[in-house]
Amino acid sequence: MSPSVLITGASTGIGAACARALDGEGFRVYAGVRRAADGEALRQDASPRLTPLLLDVTDAASIAEAAGRLRSETGVFLAGLVNNAGIAVAGPLEFVSPERLRQQFEVNVVGVLAVTQALLPLLRTGPGRIVNISSVSGRLASPFVGPYCASKFALEALSDSLRVELNPWRIPVSVVEPGVINTPIWQKSLAANASIMDDMPAESQALYGREVAAMQGFARSARGLEPLAVARVVVRALTDTRPKTRYVVGTDARLGVLLSRLPDRLRDWLLLNRLRQLRK
Template identity: 35%
Template sequence: MTTPATIPTATPRTVLVTGTSSGIGLATAVTAARAGWHVIATMRDTAKAGALLAAADEAGVSVDLRALDVTDPASVTACLAGLDRLDALVNNAGAGHVGTLEQESVDDVRAVMEVNFFGVLNVTKAVLPLLRQSKGRVLTVTSVGGVVGQPFNEAYCAAKFAVEGFMESLAPVAATAGVSVSVVEPGAVASEFVSNVGLPADALEQAGPYAPALSAYLERTSGAFASAQTSQDVAERMVDLLDAERPAFRLLTSDAARAFAGVKLADLDGSAVQNLTGGWVR
């Protein structure tokens, strides 16, 4: 009797997703695993992996959980140790921030840039040699805040603008080495991100001359998030982009995001954006 030949199975593609303890990162990790990707799911503190692991278990998939602090190059190196193939990177880790320049320190702004901009650069730089080998792709979650500057989001939008400019400039260079680069721009998303912006309970009392403007901004923003897109909806669009034969550079994840960013993208003299966002604080 002869033994039937074993038909080799395709090796799953591998994607590394940052910031997977909650929100878009968690949903993207699980959705990608369901789509057949081998997912390296990372977060700064793996003690906070309970929600991710529960979601993966419920979906009938597993993820490769690793610690990663995107602001620490040594942590990036340790996370990638032993990894000899990578097909995609999803830069999702980030932190919100609400404040205005007169009332915060430049060090506060630097801290926002460190996680939202330099953290993206740390991880992307480290994995580019692997992505060149696989002809892979980089997806970076920015925000419509990377297109339209928004009141009391000065530091956050500055970081996201920086990421957008960096990736838009990197994309044609990376393409010459076979690596595609995309940015993903959600609008309001129902996740823990908003609760992590660090705004103190007495923010209005401390806002001084900016209190009326901050009050108007917070009222408008709470309404926007009441009808926010879900993290799962964003994740499904992210995985579509991961699987796309020719991924676009920019993905706006909802009609609301497209309409909002479209104001800026068609605003040649800047007046439309100023008229739009000025109404948020008056």
């Protein structure tokens, strides 16, 4: 029987690419989506093994229902869990509302742990593997994407703690750290954050308007690797004989990791220079 994997947030971008790539590798893919239509779209060019699963990672009932369905369908074994669902909240930290910060953490951090907790009994039997889609932003915190970076730093910490805690059952926990990838997350973030900027007090425009416009310009023109590049790495994390704890994807991500190791003041100086360049 094909090994089963669950991918959260498989409607678009990296999650959809992982679903297709793992399906192509012969896995039985459970593709977590929030709308049935997204699941149907995925099934169009996939094998009959691919099964959409309605799953909102911020909804306890939805997680319980998905876990129940997996328990009944895969027997007692899940070969992999890919925690991919994510959103990006941006903006000057001085004006990010606690509500938006909570929303960021609900999806990117709390949701990951809630899904993992629900599925650990199924992962323990194999044992299966856990792959968390983090980001270079989990290693290097950039200005004006503070909420997103904070969520990915938290995800890195959760993954490190979990890896050691799950060692007795030999459940590997890997983190995948992509740089810029061409997915809808950039447009979604721009749309969501534009309305947030509109709701911010007028003084925020006066204080941070130029920097925010520069960062929005960067997001608008961001061109990175295709999602398949990340999907290939996820396949490796699930199949390598000895999975790595961290997989960095892309030259920009590797550069980011190098930057993160510089002394704080030097790193700040480089980031400020970059911001100045973007503002021109």
